[in-house]
Amino acid sequence: MRRLEPELFLRLVRGELRNPAAAVARMGLGAAAIPYGLAVRARNLAFDLGWKPSSRASVPVVSVGNLTLGGTGKTPMVEWLARWYRRRGVRVTLLSRGYGHGGGINDEGLVLEENLGDVPHLQDADRVSLARIAVEELEAELIVLDDGFQHRRLARDVDIVMLDALDPFGLGRLFPRGLLREPIGSLRRASAVVLSRADTLDGEPLAAIRRAVDRVAPGRPFLLTRHAPIDLLDADGGSGPVADLAGKRVAAFCGIGNPEGFRRTIRPLCGEVVDLRVFPDHHRYDARDVAELTEWARRSGADLALTTQKDSVKLRTSTLGAVPLRVLRIGLEITEGLEALEGILAPLVRPVPGG
Numbered sequence: 001m002r003r004l005e006p007e008l009f010l011r012l013v014r015g016e017l018r019n020p021a022a023a024v025a026r027m028g029l030g031a032a033a034i035p036y037g038l039a040v041r042a043r044n045l046a047f048d049l050g051w052k053p054s055s056r057a058s059v060p061v062v063s064v065g066n067l068t069l070g071g072t073g074k075t076p077m078v079e080w081l082a083r084w085y086r087r088r089g090v091r092v093t094l095l096s097r098g099y100g101h102g103g104g105i106n107d108e109g110l111v112l113e114e115n116l117g118d119v120p121h122l123q124d125a126d127r128v129s130l131a132r133i134a135v136e137e138l139e140a141e142l143i144v145l146d147d148g149f150q151h152r153r154l155a156r157d158v159d160i161v162m163l164d165a166l167d168p169f170g171l172g173r174l175f176p177r178g179l180l181r182e183p184i185g186s187l188r189r190a191s192a193v194v195l196s197r198a199d200t201l202d203g204e205p206l207a208a209i210r211r212a213v214d215r216v217a218p219g220r221p222f223l224l225t226r227h228a229p230i231d232l233l234d235a236d237g238g239s240g241p242v243a244d245l246a247g248k249r250v251a252a253f254c255g256i257g258n259p260e261g262f263r264r265t266i267r268p269l270c271g272e273v274v275d276l277r278v279f280p281d282h283h284r285y286d287a288r289d290v291a292e293l294t295e296w297a298r299r300s301g302a303d304l305a306l307t308t309q310k311d312s313v314k315l316r317t318s319t320l321g322a323v324p325l326r327v328l329r330i331g332l333e334i335t336e337g338l339e340a341l342e343g344i345l346a347p348l349v350r351p352v353p354g355g
Contacts, residue, residue: 006280013171013178026177033177040174040182047152054155057131060142060348063156065149067186068170069179071257071281072162073196073227075108075310076332078146081160081345082112082119085142088349093134095154096146098123107282108146110313115329127154142348149189150181158344161190165197166261168209187217191344197261198224198335221344223337227265233309233327234318242328247271251302251323253293255283255311262308266328274300285314297323 011017012025046052062081066072078094085092094116098106105113109121120138122130127145131154134140145154149161163169170179187193193213198206210222232240250270254262259278267273277296279289297305297320304324307315312327319325334341 007278009176013173013176029177030173033174036176037174037183044152044182044186052152054152055128055131056155057143058135059140060158061131061145061154061156062142062158062160062345062348063145063148063151064160064162065145065147065151066162066164067149067180067182067184068164068167069175069181069257070164070167071261072164073194073225073332074147074162075111076227076330077160077162077194077196077225078144079112079115080332080334081144082116084342084345085144085349086116086119090349091139091141092119092144093138093140093142094119094121094144094146095127095130095134095148096121096123097125097127097151107310107313111309114309114313127151141350149186157348158191159189160192160194160341161187162194162196163209163213164258164261165195165201165206165209166258166264168195169212184212185216187213187220190217190220192221192223192337192341193217194223194225194337194341196225196332197227197264199226200264221337221340223341224335226333226335227261227330228333229265229269230329230331233312233329234325235312235316235327236318238318240326242269244326245269245271245304245306248303249274249301250304250306251275251277251297251300252306253277253279253296253311254308255279255281255285256308257281265330266306269328270306274302279311283311283314285311290315290317290320294321294323297321297325 012022064074064077082092094112105123109123112121124130131143134143169184174180213222229242232242232244248270249272251274252266263276302323304326305320306326306328309327309329317325
């Protein structure tokens with residue numbers, strides 16, 4: 001089967017393409033989801049019954065993951081956790097697979113490296129081996145596992161699962177017919193469920209998500225968070241207030257898992273978002289991209305161009321021609337459920353001898 005471009009694939013599975021060819025394609029994707037689902041369930045059962053072993057690190061492991069494809073706010077959550085433990089004097093190491101790294105640290109890793117200068121970050125598909133390196137060579141006292149919900153080879157003490165309020169359950173269908181990486185019932189393995197971008201919902205839609213989670217994972221802490229704009233950065237290390245966007249005509253672009261989430265974050269901050277250009281997740285920008293973006297920004301008539309920190313670490317430029325380029329740095333703000341989460345995290349902090 002010919003590989004679909006991400007944007008076309010999303011339009012197809014969401015039902016936005018309505019023609020006979022699209023209908024047939026969705027039927028084919030639905031058929032492909034059946035063996036995928038059987039394989040996922042068989043793998044999880046093997047781990048649940050101990051037929052597939054999980055290796056336990058000699059220090060606590062906190063995993064951050066999700067149920068769906070695309071961006072759910074895992075990286076801001078990982079950063080929040082690392083800061084929480086560092087404030088308590090715990091030596092933390094981050095582990096991730098490193099999707100799209102191409103032999104070096106990937107874009108998400110570069111963002112974490114930029115924001116967490118005192119927290120080592122290791123990337124490799126074999127996170128069991130990385131855990132040993134973290135403990136033996138980096139003297140880690142706690143490991144934060146990024147995108148670890150499906151990586152069951154490494155046992156964890158806390159499993160945090162992120163849901164995105166814009167599409168918490170991946171269209172309710174398993175990949176490739178939908179965006180679910182595994183069935184919703186897998187939330188039973190979660191220690192806590194975190195709803196990102198919860199500020200985009202209120203009333204019944206928010207209550208419906210809470211009820212759906214409680215049906216499959218009763219009693220789990222359910223946290224509400226928002227993507228809180230922190231500041232505006234440039235490639236030269238400068239920082240300015242988010243208020244500088246007020247009244248500006250902004251041309252935005254991104255290559256992230258959830259571009260609609262970026263749009264919703266920036267829209268109330270600007271005078272007008274004149275355009276949003278979307279690239280595939282983990283897109284590697286080259287000279288041609290920069291030239292095209294420069295021309296695009298010029299034609300848009302924008303006062304400035306805006307992108308994400310994940311994109312900027314691969315561009316390292318403060319302008320697109322005559323148009324200034326700024327980076328919106330985002331942090332995770334927990335608006336409900338902080339006390340419950342801290343009750344799960346705190347027991348993993350080892351007491352200081354003689355304290």
